[in-house]
Amino acid sequence: MNFEEIIMPATVAEAYHALVTRENPVVIGGGGFIKLQKRRVTTAIDLSRCGLDAIHLTPENIEVGAMVTLRTIETHEEMPRALKTAMRNIVGVALRNLVTVGGSVMGKYGFSDVITPLLALDTHLEFHSKGRMSLEKFLQSQDRTPDILVKLIVPRAAHSAFYNLQLTYTDFSMVNLAIAKNHHLRIAVGARPGVARLLKDPNLHLSPQEILEPLKFADDDKASGEYRRALAETLLADALKEVAQWK
Structure with a gap:
């Protein structure tokens, strides 16, 4: 990505004003992935001086x-x-x-x-x-x-856990799953390869296959949707064993 101008506002209000008034702006967070995009931007808004790192x-x-x-x-x-x-x-x-x-x-x-x-x-x-x-x-x-x-x-969750499967240690997940419990149990499944989706208060009397049935899994260059679903079912089975130990 190429920028014609980079500005560094001192406050969030200044950053927001630039975002809604400048032509073709983009907000820079850490910039880890935005630089991979191939497009030209008139104004880049760097938030590093806005006090949002606490x-x-x-x-x-x-x-x-x-x-x-x-x-x-x-x-x-x-x-x-x-x-x-x-x-x-x-x-x-x-x-x-x-x-x-x-x-x-x-x-x-x-x-x-x-x-x-x-x-x-x-x-x-x-x-x-x-x-x-x-x-x-x-x-x-x-x-x-x-x-x-x-x-x-x-x-502040009373209990939580994260599971995933990668081809290599530094690779992105083929599928990932998180589970957390405060008053209710919540399961999130991501890298399906779509953005994560949530399952609230699942019926734990059901099998992992039945719990995950509402979610869609798709193919990409890492894995097929069918394989991803099988992986997610295995991860959920492991997660539910851990949940059984939570008090």
Whole structure:
């Protein structure tokens, strides 16, 4: 991707103003994947000076700034286990020091190991203009109205876990699965290869095959949809064994 101009606003309000008034703008999170795109952009808006790289703890939630890196999440003691585990599987430390959680979410990447645990954890997003909405609603939305993601609100789950299968240690997942429990059990399945989808309060008397039946799995150059479904069923069987040990 080529930029004609890069600006570095000092506040989110300034960044949002540039986003809605400049011609053909793009927001830069960490920039880990955006540079792979082959297009020319008039204005690139770099959020690195907007103060969005902090983590705030409350008794119920962990508030994660949109510019917090995956490596910071991986090494933070208070993060839910599913989220920390997912971060450790993403390529290498150098990339995780660059890629931001906000950029990963806003991209709605179908291969994402970041979105899946966040979805299982019932994460909510806070935007500068639109306010707060659930990650689930955001992933399903077709709204293209420009906005700046300010932070993610991640509940402190009593229990959570992340499972995935990769061809190699640094490769993207062929399929991934996260499971979390507070008051209710939530299962998210991603890299199907579409963006992660959520199963709420599944009937645990059903088999993994029956629980996953509503989800669609597709072919790509990594695996067939049929193979992905079989992998997901195996991962879910392992996850449910762990759930049986949760109190």
